[in-house]
Amino acid sequence: xxxxxxxxxxxxxxxxxxxxxxxxxxxxxxxxxxxxxxxxxxxxxxxxxxxxxxxxxxxxxxxxxxxxxxxxxxxxxxxxxxxxxxxxxxxxxxxxxxxxx
Amino acid sequence: xxxxxxxxxxxxxxxxxxxxxxxxxxxxxxxxxxxxxxxxxxxxxxxxxxxxxxxxxxxxxxxxxxxxxxxxxxxxxxxxxxxxxxxxxxxxxxxxxxxxxxxxxxxxxxxxxxxxxxxxxxxxxxxxxxxxxxxxxxxxxxxxxxxxxxxxxxxxxxxxxxxxxxxxxxxxxxxxxxxxxxxxxxxxxx
Amino acid sequence: xxxxxxxxxxxxxxxxxxxxxxxxxxxxxxxxxxxxxxxxxxxxxxxxxxxxxxxxxxxxxxxxxxxxxxxxxxxxxxxxxxxxxxxxxxxxxxxxxxxxxxxxxxxxxxxxxxxxxxxxxxxxxxxxxxxxxxxxxxxxxxxxxxxxxxxxxxxxxxxxxxxxxxxxxxxxxxxxxxxxxxxxxxxxxxxxxxxxxxxxxxxxxxxxxxxxxxxxxxxxxxxxxxxxxxxxxxxxxxxxxxxxxxxxxxxxxxxxxxxxxxxxxxxxxxxxxxxxxxxxxxxxxxxxxxxxxxxxxxxxxxxxxxxxxxxxxxxxxxxxxxxxxxxxxxxxxxxxxxxxxxxxxxxxxxxxxxxxxxxxxxxxxxxxxxxxxxxxxxxxxxxxxxxxxxxxxxxxxxxxxxxxxxxxxxxxxxxxxxxxxxxxxxxxxxxxxxxxxxxxxxxxxxxxxxxxxxxxxxxxxxxxxxxxxxxxxxxxxxxxxxxxxxxxxxxxxxxxxxxxxxxxxxxxxxxxxxxxxxxxxxxxxxxxxxxxxxxxxxxxxxxxxxxxxxxxxxxxxxxxxxxxxxxxxxxxxxxxxxxxxxxxxxxxxxxxxxxxxxxxxxxxxxxxxxxxxxxxxxxxxxxxxxxxxxxxxxxx
Numbered sequence: 001x002x003x004x005x006x007x008x009x010x011x012x013x014x015x016x017x018x019x020x021x022x023x024x025x026x027x028x029x030x031x032x033x034x035x036x037x038x039x040x041x042x043x044x045x046x047x048x049x050x051x052x053x054x055x056x057x058x059x060x061x062x063x064x065x066x067x068x069x070x071x072x073x074x075x076x077x078x079x080x081x082x083x084x085x086x087x088x089x090x091x092x093x094x095x096x097x098x099x100x101x
Numbered sequence: 102x103x104x105x106x107x108x109x110x111x112x113x114x115x116x117x118x119x120x121x122x123x124x125x126x127x128x129x130x131x132x133x134x135x136x137x138x139x140x141x142x143x144x145x146x147x148x149x150x151x152x153x154x155x156x157x158x159x160x161x162x163x164x165x166x167x168x169x170x171x172x173x174x175x176x177x178x179x180x181x182x183x184x185x186x187x188x189x190x191x192x193x194x195x196x197x198x199x200x201x202x203x204x205x206x207x208x209x210x211x212x213x214x215x216x217x218x219x220x221x222x223x224x225x226x227x228x229x230x231x232x233x234x235x236x237x238x239x240x241x242x243x244x245x246x247x248x249x250x251x252x253x254x255x256x257x258x259x260x261x262x263x264x265x266x267x268x269x270x271x272x273x274x275x276x277x278x279x280x281x282x283x284x285x286x287x288x289x290x291x
Numbered sequence: 292x293x294x295x296x297x298x299x300x301x302x303x304x305x306x307x308x309x310x311x312x313x314x315x316x317x318x319x320x321x322x323x324x325x326x327x328x329x330x331x332x333x334x335x336x337x338x339x340x341x342x343x344x345x346x347x348x349x350x351x352x353x354x355x356x357x358x359x360x361x362x363x364x365x366x367x368x369x370x371x372x373x374x375x376x377x378x379x380x381x382x383x384x385x386x387x388x389x390x391x392x393x394x395x396x397x398x399x400x401x402x403x404x405x406x407x408x409x410x411x412x413x414x415x416x417x418x419x420x421x422x423x424x425x426x427x428x429x430x431x432x433x434x435x436x437x438x439x440x441x442x443x444x445x446x447x448x449x450x451x452x453x454x455x456x457x458x459x460x461x462x463x464x465x466x467x468x469x470x471x472x473x474x475x476x477x478x479x480x481x482x483x484x485x486x487x488x489x490x491x492x493x494x495x496x497x498x499x500x501x502x503x504x505x506x507x508x509x510x511x512x513x514x515x516x517x518x519x520x521x522x523x524x525x526x527x528x529x530x531x532x533x534x535x536x537x538x539x540x541x542x543x544x545x546x547x548x549x550x551x552x553x554x555x556x557x558x559x560x561x562x563x564x565x566x567x568x569x570x571x572x573x574x575x576x577x578x579x580x581x582x583x584x585x586x587x588x589x590x591x592x593x594x595x596x597x598x599x600x601x602x603x604x605x606x607x608x609x610x611x612x613x614x615x616x617x618x619x620x621x622x623x624x625x626x627x628x629x630x631x632x633x634x635x636x637x638x639x640x641x642x643x644x645x646x647x648x649x650x651x652x653x654x655x656x657x658x659x660x661x662x663x664x665x666x667x668x669x670x671x672x673x674x675x676x677x678x679x680x681x682x683x684x685x686x687x688x689x690x691x692x693x694x695x696x697x698x699x700x701x702x703x704x705x706x707x708x709x710x711x712x713x714x715x716x717x718x719x720x721x722x723x724x725x726x727x728x729x730x731x732x733x734x735x736x737x738x739x740x741x742x743x744x745x746x747x748x749x750x751x752x753x754x755x756x757x758x759x760x761x762x763x764x765x766x767x768x769x770x771x772x773x774x775x776x777x778x779x780x781x782x783x784x785x786x787x788x789x790x791x792x793x794x795x796x797x798x799x800x801x802x803x804x805x806x807x808x809x810x811x812x813x814x815x816x817x818x819x820x821x822x823x824x825x826x827x828x829x830x831x832x833x834x835x836x837x838x839x840x841x842x843x844x845x846x847x848x849x850x851x852x853x854x855x856x857x858x859x860x861x862x863x864x865x866x867x868x869x870x871x872x873x874x875x876x877x878x879x880x881x882x883x884x885x886x887x888x889x890x891x892x893x894x895x896x897x898x899x900x901x902x903x904x905x906x907x908x909x910x911x912x913x914x915x916x917x918x919x920x921x922x923x924x925x926x927x
Contacts, residue, residue, distance in 0.1 A: 003108045006208055008145070011112050013204025014291025015119055020182070021197030022123035024910045027185040027903055030128060030170075030177065037166070038119045041142045044158075052149040057221040057236045060151050067161050068248040072255030074166050078173040085177055093182050093903040094186065192907075200914050207921040 008049030015042035029081055029091040033074070041071050105146060115141040126182040128174060136167045150223070153230040293346055293353045296370055299337035299380060300423060303387070303416040304332035308309045312408035319404040324395035327408040331391050331415060335384035342377045344778060347899060350374065352425060359428065366496055371425035374784035375632065379422040379562055382636045386554035386643045387415040389763055393647050394546040396756035397654060401544075407447060411550065414440035418555035422562060427486045427496040430563070434482065434527065437556050442472040444550075445543035464542040471536035478526015478533055485519030488512065502569035510575040517576040520567055528560025528616050531590050535850050537613055545650030551645035552612040558635050561616065565632050565785065572626055572786060579865060581710075584624025588705075588713045588720075593615030593847070595723040599730075600843045603660045604649050607731045611686060612642055619702050621713060627704040627788040629781045632896060633774065634697035641685035641694060641767035645728075647760055648679035652735055655749035656742065663830075664732055664747075667740035671749040675756040676736045678764050684733050685767040687725035687809045690802075696771030699802050706801055707794040721805050725812030730820055737821040738828060767792040 019042060022035025044063040051059020081091060088095050118138035125131040141161045146155030160263075187193070221236045237245055306327035314323050336848060344351065350373030358368040372380070391411060398407050417440050421433025446468025447694055453463040464663045490496055492503045492512055505513065522561070529537035537557065541548055551557060564583065571580050594613035601607045615638045622631035655672055656665060669676050685694040698721060705714035742749065751757070780785075790798065845851060897908060 003105055007108065007112075008149075009208035010205050011115075013208055014201055015118060015153050017197050017201035017204060018116070018119045018123055020200050020910060020913070021193060024193040024196060024907055025185075025187060025190060026123070027187075028183045030129075030174070031131060031183065032906075033170075034122050034131055037162075038122060038138070041139060041162075044154075045142060045145050048146055048149050048151050048154060052151070057223060057232060058153050060233060061221075061236060061241050063151075063154055064157065064233075065244060065248055066157060067157060068252060071161055071166055072251050074169050075252075075255040075259035076262070078169055079259040081173065082176050082263045091177060092185075093906075094901065096902055196907075196910055197915055200917060201919050203914075203921050207924060210924070 005049055005053040009046055012042045012046035012049065015039075015045065018042075027093045029084070029093065032093075033077055033081075036073075037070065040066055104148060104179075107144065111141050111144040111148070114138075126185075128177075128183060132167065132170055132174065135170075136163055139163050139167070151229060153233045292341070292351045292790065295337050295341055295344075296351060296353050296372055296423070297355075298417070299334050299341060299384070300370065300419050302330040302334035302337070303327075303384075303412040303419065307409050307412035307416060309748060310405050310412065315409070316404035317405060319402060321395070321404075323408045324391070324398075324407045327412045328388065328391040331384060331388045331412065334415075334419075335381070335388050338377065338380040338384045341372050342381050345372060345374060345377045347747060347811055350784075354425075363494060364490070366426055368429065369497075370423040370429075371427040371498065372423060375565060375783050376422050378632060378636060378781065379558070380419065382553045382558075382639045383415065383418050383422065385762065385766075386639050387411075387550060389643060389759055390546045390550050390554075390647070392759040393549075393650070393756050394544075396464065396753040397546055397650055398403055398544065399753075403447070407444075407544070409425075410440055410443045410447070411546070414444060414547075414550060414555050418559070421559055425498055427489060427498070427501070427841065430721075431482065433484060433561065434479065434523070437527070437559060437667060438472060438475045438479070441475075441540070441547075441551060441556050442468045444468075444547040445471050445540045447544055447547065448542075451542075452921075462539055462542060467536070467539040467542040471540050474533050475526045476535045479522050479917070480525070481519045481521075482523025485516050485523060488516045488519060492516075498566070502567075504571060505570055513570065513573060513575045514579060517567075517570055517579040520563060520570070524560030524563045525586075526560070527563070528557045528617065528620070529613055530560070530586055531593060532849065534590065534594070534613055535846070538602065538609045539605050541603070542611050545646060545653055548609065549643045549646035549650070552609065552646060553639040557612060557616055558639065561619045561623060561631060561635050565628045568623075568628045571623070572628075580624045580626065582624070584621045584705075584710070584713060585865075587617040587620025587622075587624055588716050589617070590614070591621065591720045592716050592723075593617075595720045595727065597843050597846055597925070598727040599723060600840055602663055604652060604662050604665075604731060604735060604901065605646075605660055607662075607727060608642070608645050608649050611645075611724060611728060612638075614644070614720060615686075618698060618717065622701040622704055625704050625708050625710070625713075626786065627701070628785045629778060630697065630700045630704055632785065633777055634701060634779060636777075637685070637693040637697040637767075637770045640763050640770055641682040641692075644678055644687065644760060644767050645682035645762040647763070648675050648682060651675040651752045651756075652749075653680075654748050654752060659742075659747065660744075662734040663731075663741070665735040665742055666738040668742070668749055669736040672751040673738075674751055678757075678760055679732055679736065681764050683728040683766050686719055686728045687813060688805060689725075689809060690806060691768070691771070693767050693770035695802075695806075696774045699805055699852065700774070702805055703790060703794060703798060704788065706797070707790050718805055718808060722808035722812040725809035726816050729813045729816040732819040733816055734828075738823055860870045 016039050019035050019039030022038060023032060026032045026035055029080075044066055047059040047063045047066070049059070051057060051062075084096070085091055115138050118134045118141065121134035122131045122138060125134065139158065143155040143158040143163070146152070146158055221240060223232060226233075306329075309326050309330075314320050341351065350371065352369065352371050354367045354369040356368050357365070359366040391408070396405065398404050402405060417433050417436025419433070421430055421437060424430045424433060446465045449465040449468070451463050451465070486496065489501055492508055493501050493840055495501060495504075508516075526533045537552075540551060543551075552719040570576065571583070591614045594610045594617065598607050598610035598614065601610060615634070619631045619634050619638070622628075622634060637913065651672060652668065652675060653660065654666065655668070655675075659665070681692070685692040688694040688698040702714060702717050702721065705711075705717055794801075822828060842848070897904070910922060
């Protein structure tokens with residue numbers, strides 16, 4: 001049995017859905033970050049698989065840039081989390097409701 | 102044949118590890134599972150012939166990013182279990198399940214577009230790292246540089262946000278402007 | 292010559308802009324009046340120079356710029372100064388100049404002095420565009436410009452209160468302005484249809500092209516075009532049944548009335564018929580032409596009959612205009628275009644004089660219009676009396692005065708054409724004209740000083756105003772003497788209408804009949820109204836109760852008819868449509884607004900400040916997008 005692009009894409013979709021569930025159910029901001037990392041990784045797998053399927057390097061290129069974006073996101077996001085934690089003493093989304101309209 | 106076995110091993114392990122990441126109440130467990138899952142993801146990259154990307158995944162994600170998380174966790178109380186109120190978990194899983202279902206259905210359909218021309222084809226006889234380098238520094242040079250600048254900006258932002266005045270709150274200014282002025286005047290008087 | 296054309300055309304425009312832009316909100320400033328008057332005088336001089344040029348070198352045709360150029364349609368902004376238009380230009384600018392100078396005195400105390408001059412000059416400018424344009428589109432622009440300016444000017448005292456219709460003629464200026472505008476709109480539709488028909492069938496709107504192509508068109512189309520254009524002319528020139536606005540337009544300031552009647556508005560319709568003479572003289576449209584003549588004759592008689600018993604001094608003059616316009620159309624309809632134009636010019640001079648004289652009287656009598664309240668003003672207002680007398684004699688058509696030559700020519704034409712009914716009516720109308728114009732003169736200037744009892748202290752107009760009116764008086768007397776020169780000049784462009792030998796033979800008798808009838812009218816008027824003391828005029832209660840008097844006083848019940856059968860049903864229909872409009876149009880718009888409001892109200896629940904729930908919403912949205920993408924791939 002050959003592993004084709006379909007396998008990879010379905011796997012990536014499943015992983016993405018796992019991350020999606022995490023984003024939806026997590027209330028702790030740090031855990032939310034983890035969930036987003038999961039989603040990003042899932043997408044990376046998909047990119048690479050498609051690139052491989054078409055014999056094209058562009059897929060890998062996109063994965064590189066996704067990694068770069070993720071790295072910057074973590075750097076800034078964690079900084080913000082620290083500030084938030086100092087302000088509220090917790091990272092729970094429920095405690096942050098200053099956006100109430 | 103070993104490819105198939107490897108794929109399934111990696112697939113099952115990433116799924117389980119990421120599920121742990123998403124479901125666990127303990128930050129440490131979640132983080133560890135995430136790191137392990139990312140290692141497994143790099144396995145896919147090797148399988149797909151993207152050696153360089155796999156290495157980058159290991160170094161950047163598992164090395165740098167997870168280390169950042171680990172350091173950040175030191176600011177927060179990581180030993181306690183996280184208490185989360187879940188208002189309607191059924192809805193969350195319904196949405197997630199639906200998403201997964203859609204993806205599975207969508208991707209299990211035969212791929213259309215067999216006749217796509219590769220823009221930057223993988224050349225035989227050239228190592229993956231070499232090929233990536235060639236494409237990255239020719240066609241993707243500008244995005245690459247922009248990404249570099251972005252990383253620099255992110256680094257500065259991280260330092261500013263997390264590093265400066267660790268003992269002061271940035272948003273809650275306890276000392277009013279007037280008091281600050283008074284203090285400065287006092288210092289000058291001295 | 293080209294620059295001269297532009298000077299003649301744009302000088303009034305500059306005057307209007309000067310008054311409007313620089314002094315729009317400024318308090319009364321005498322300079323606006325003088326600048327506007329001077330610029331108009333410049334325009335007059337340019338017109339005269341052009342006239343001299345046309346006499347010696349023929350017509351001038353300039354194209355200022357391309358105006359509309361879309362697909363096959365190409366309408367340049369061009370001006371044609373030929374014999375016809377230059378005559379109109381000279382008449383228009385001369386009368387307008389006098390009216391402008393007159394207005395500096397008449398409007399002296401009005402607080403909207405600057406505004407008045409802005410409108411007045413714009414009015415003249417529009418008329419010049421109408422007259423000078425070398426195509427129907429330009430003519431139409433001028434046509435509409437004249438309509439707008441007349442609306443602005445008739446409604447100049449828009450702040451005066453609306454009074455009910457029964458008190459006619461005391462309606463309000465704004466009402467009269469709207470009436471004039473709307474009635475003209477009805478006619479303009481006909482005009483537009485005519486222009487469209489021309490473009491549709493010929494593919495051009497240039498006069499020369501159009502008239503050259505006319506003979507090749509089918510008869511039916513020609514008749515349709517002629518009818519449509521004449522409907523336009525009927526509106527502007529206030530022919531029955533679109534005539535009621537003209538008398539109501541007397542609500543405007545008197546100089547405006549003078550301008551409307553003498554130069555800038557009502558003559559436009561006659562001008563159109565004269566301009567389109569190649570069309571109207573075609574064999575195919577002879578029926579329409581005869582109809583024009585018949586309608587003109589009818590209006591001449593109809594208006595004169597109403598003027599017989601009118602009490603309002605301006606209304607009498609207005610009705611006389613209506614009547615004289617009827618004469619012009621009669622001449623034009625019978626093919627004597629140059630005679631129509633000649634009468635138009637002569638009429639412009641003495642009618643302007645008559646109106647300005649009436650304005651003087653009004654000014655002296657504190658805007659009192661009822662001639663029954665005047666009388667014996669001769670002493671107090673000698674200058675105005677002389678002017679009014681000259682103008683009335685000219686209007687009545689006594690020999691050596693301008694009106695005699697032109698009107699007599701028209702009556703002769705009717706005889707010459709063998710249309711004896713038209714001839715007879717026109718002769719009778721001439722007698723009525725003489726009667727009512729002198730009735731008004733005798734009422735206001737002779738007889739008992741009835742005004743004294745009412746506490747008026749009349750005084751004549753400023754001296755310079757009276758002097759400025761002199762050119763009109765001179766022309767009202769002498770214009771007829773140049774009839775042969777005018778004929779020689781104008782027939783280069785218009786068909787030369789010659790009386791047959793037979794008519795020529797009887798011309799002296801025809802003239803004599805007209806003069807005798809006119810003199811009879813004057814004598815009757817003198818006997819009845821100019822007396823003093825014991826034989827002084829008394830109101831004839833019995834006659835005033837009679838049906839004929841009622842009929843005439845109510846203008847043959849035409850305004851009442853319009854009110855009952857057009858205005859009121861229209862009001863009812865409008866109210867119904869308003870209800871529909873509110874329910875359907877407004878309703879649908881409101882529904883959209885309400886839907887948005889409601890949706891905002893509902894979706895406000897989302898904004899609970901809980902980031903987690905925001906995330907859930909976002910997740911739901913993302914899912915929707917994914918589903919959409921899946922569907923798209925499945926379909927595509």
